[in-house]
Amino acid sequence: MNYLDRRNFLKLSTLALGGMTAGLLSNPSMARGFKKNLRLGFVGIGGRGSYHLDTALGITGVEIPAICDIDPENLYRAKRWIEESGQPSPKLYDKGPTDFIRMCEEEELDAVICATPWDTHAPVCLAAMKNGKHAACEVPLAQTLEEAWELVETFEKTGKWASIVLGGFGDMTMLNMVRKGLLGDILHAESGYIHDLRMVKFNPEEEPWRLQPAIDKNGNLYPDHPMRNMMPLLDINHGDRFDYLVSMSTKSGMLNEYAKAQYGEKHPYATKKMALGDYNASLIRTVKGKMITLNHDTHTPHPRESFRLQGTKGIYLRERDAQRIYIEGRSPEAHQWEPAAPYLEEYAHDIMKNYAPPERKGGAIRGHGSGGITQTPINWHRLILALQENKQPDWDVYDSVTSAAIIPLTGASVADKSRPVDFPDFTRGKWETRAKLYS
Structure with missing residues (x-):
C-alpha cells in the first residue's frame, strides 16, 4: 500500500478487517475498542468540517455536545446529523465569528476539532488550549511565525496540544x-x-x-x-x-x-x-x-x-x-x-x-473528501487513541x-x-x- 487516498483506502480497510494482527492483540484499546467516552466540540462544519463530524459520529464512545459555525445552514445540518445519530441535541454557538471562544470557555470538552478557513486555525486552537482543551486541526496550523511560537509556548505552559492530525496520513x-x-x-x-x-x-x-x-x-x-x-x-x-x-x-x-x-x-x-x-x-x-x-x-x-x-x-x-x-x-x-x-x-x-479499527456506526462518511469511505480513517482512529491515552497525536x-x-x-x-x-x-x-x- 503506497498512500492513503480515497481509492485505495477501501482496499486497505477490506484487507485490514480480515483479522486481528499481533500488533492489535498487543494493544487492548485497539483490540476491544476505545476505553472511555470522549467529548468533542466542532468549530467549522462546512464541507471538510462535515466530513470530520460524520467520521466522529461513527466512532463508538465519541460525544459531540457543542458545535460552532457562522453559517446557519452548516450549523443546523450538523445539529440534525448529531440528533439522527442518537446523541442529544448539541449546544449551538453562532453568535459571530469569534463565538468559538465562548464555546471553549463554557464547555467541558476533551478536544476541539477545527475545520475553519486558514486564518482562523491558530486563534481557534489557542482558544482551546488556553481553556484546558486539546485541538485537532485541518492544515495549516498557523499563518505567521508569531502564531507558531505562541502555539508552542501555550503548549509548553498548559500541556494542551494542537496538531494537524486532521490533515491526512503519510505514506x-x-x-x-x-x-x-x-x-x-x-x-x-x-x-x-x-x-x-x-x-x-x-x-x-x-x-x-x-x-x-x-x-x-x-x-x-x-x-x-x-x-x-x-x-x-x-x-x-x-x-x-x-x-x-x-x-x-x-x-x-x-x-x-x-x-x-x-x-x-x-x-x-x-x-x-x-x-x-x-x-x-x-x-x-x-x-x-x-x-x-x-x-x-x-x-x-x-x-x-x-x-x-x-x-x-x-x-x-x-x-x-x-x-x-x-x-x-x-x-x-x-x-x-x-x-x-x-x-x-x-x-x-x-x-x-x-490497522483494523473497531466497527464504525453508519454508512459511508459524508462531507468533502470522503470518497465513499465506510471505515474510520486511520488518522482519526489514532487521534482518538491519543486522546484516550492522554498523549499527543503522531504530529505534535x-x-x-x-x-x-x-x-x-x-x-x-x-x-x-x-x-x-x-x-x-x-x-x-x-x-x-x-x-x-x-x-
Whole structure:
C-alpha cells in the first residue's frame, strides 16, 4: 500500500478487517475498542468540517455536545446529523465569528476539532488550549511565525496540544523503505501541492475564502500535504531539522485569464492584481545536508502532483497512477526504471498491516473528501487513541508549526529577491534526541 487516498483506502480497510494482527492483540484499546467516552466540540462544519463530524459520529464512545459555525445552514445540518445519530441535541454557538471562544470557555470538552478557513486555525486552537482543551486541526496550523511560537509556548505552559492530525496520513510504505535502508541515505525529496483550484477559488458556494490568500500573499501557501511525507522521511525535528530556505515565484496571470474566460473581460477579477505567483518553487536545506524541492501550483491546468525521493542507493518515483523505482545493483536493468509494486508489498509498514479499527456506526462518511469511505480513517482512529491515552497525536505541536512556518518564510524569501531565510528551531534543540515519527 503506497498512500492513503480515497481509492485505495477501501482496499486497505477490506484487507485490514480480515483479522486481528499481533500488533492489535498487543494493544487492548485497539483490540476491544476505545476505553472511555470522549467529548468533542466542532468549530467549522462546512464541507471538510462535515466530513470530520460524520467520521466522529461513527466512532463508538465519541460525544459531540457543542458545535460552532457562522453559517446557519452548516450549523443546523450538523445539529440534525448529531440528533439522527442518537446523541442529544448539541449546544449551538453562532453568535459571530469569534463565538468559538465562548464555546471553549463554557464547555467541558476533551478536544476541539477545527475545520475553519486558514486564518482562523491558530486563534481557534489557542482558544482551546488556553481553556484546558486539546485541538485537532485541518492544515495549516498557523499563518505567521508569531502564531507558531505562541502555539508552542501555550503548549509548553498548559500541556494542551494542537496538531494537524486532521490533515491526512503519510505514506508509511515509502517511510518503511527509507527506514529499512532500501534507498540508502536520503539526499533529496521533491513534491508539492500541485492541484488546479481555479474553479474552487471562484466558487463562493464551496470555499468562499479560498481566493483571498492568492490576492494577498506570495510564496508557498499550502505546504502541509507534501510535508506530511517529507518531514518523516528526512527525520525533521527527530534527528535533523530545517536550516534555511530560498523561494521564488513566477508572475501571476492565470487567475485573471480564468476570470476573463469564465465571466468576461469586464469582471473585476479579470484585472484584479493577484499577489500569488502562478508557480512557486522553494528549496529547503537541512542541518545535516539533505534537501527538499517544494512546489506550489494551484492556478495552471495540470494533473495532480508526484513525489520523487532520491537516496544514495536508488530512487523512488510515486505518481498518481503508477509507482516506479530504481535500486543500484538490484534493479534488473542498469539505469532503467522498474515497477515498484513488488517493493510496495515487501515494505508495507506494520502500522498499515495492523490497522483494523473497531466497527464504525453508519454508512459511508459524508462531507468533502470522503470518497465513499465506510471505515474510520486511520488518522482519526489514532487521534482518538491519543486522546484516550492522554498523549499527543503522531504530529505534535512542534512538527505541526514547523510545517506551517514554511508559509511566512517562503513569503519573506520571495519578497527579498529569493534570498535565504533561516528556519526557526521550534524544538529549541530537542530535535537532536527526539524519537522518530511513527517509531
